[in-house]
Amino acid sequence: MMGSSYVTNPIEFLINTLFGLYILLVMLRFLLAVVRADFYNPVSQFIVKATNPPLKPLRRILPSVGKLDTSTLFLMLALQMLSFTLIALLRGGSFSIGALLILSVAELFSLFLNVLLFSILIQVIISWINPGTYNPAVSLLYSLTEPVLRPCRRLIPPISGMDLSPLVALIAIQLIKLLLLPPLYALAQ
DSSP states (O other), X not given: OXXXXXXXXXXHHHHHHHHHHHHHHHHHHHHHHHTTOOTTSHHHHHHHHHHHXXXXXXXXXXXXXXXXXXXXXXXXXXXXXXXXXXXXXXXXXXXXXXXXXXXXXXXXXXXXXXXXXXXXXXXXXXXXXXXXXXXXXXXXXXXXXXXXXXXXXXXXXXXXXXXXXXXXXXXXXXXXXXXXXXXXXXXXX
C-alpha cells in the first residue's frame, strides 16, 4: 500500500500542477479578452502564444458566440475534467460524468474568484511599494481588476484620499466563495 501512494502522490502532484498552471493561462486569456486588455502587452503576448496551439484548431470547430469565446471556455472545462479523470484513474476510483462536470465547473469558478482575489491583492501591494511606475504586468492587473473595483468605488468613494474599494471587493469575493462554492461541491458528491 505504501509503495502505491509513494508513486501516486508525486504523479498526482504533477498532474495538478501542470494542468492547473495551463488552465490558469487559458483562464487569463479568456478574462483578458473579456476586459479587452492590451493585446500587445508582452504578458498578453506570452499568454496568447502559450495557449494558441490547442485553441487554433478548437476555434474552427467552436466559433465564438457574440463576444463570448466558447473555444476557450470549452478548453478550460475539458482540461479540468481531464485532470480530475486522470487523478480518479490514478487513485483507482470511479466517477460519473455529471459529477465530474459539476466538480470541474466548481473548480473553474473557484479559480476565477482566486484570480480576482490575488489580482486585487497584488495590485494593492504594488500600489503601496511602488506607486505610479509602469510595468506591463501591472497594466494587465489594472485591466483585470477595474471592472470589479469600479462598482465598489461607487458604493464607497475614497475617504480622505484612501481608496477602500479593494477591501470591499475582497470581502465580496470571499463571501461569494463561502456562499456559492460549497453548494456546487456538494452537488458533485
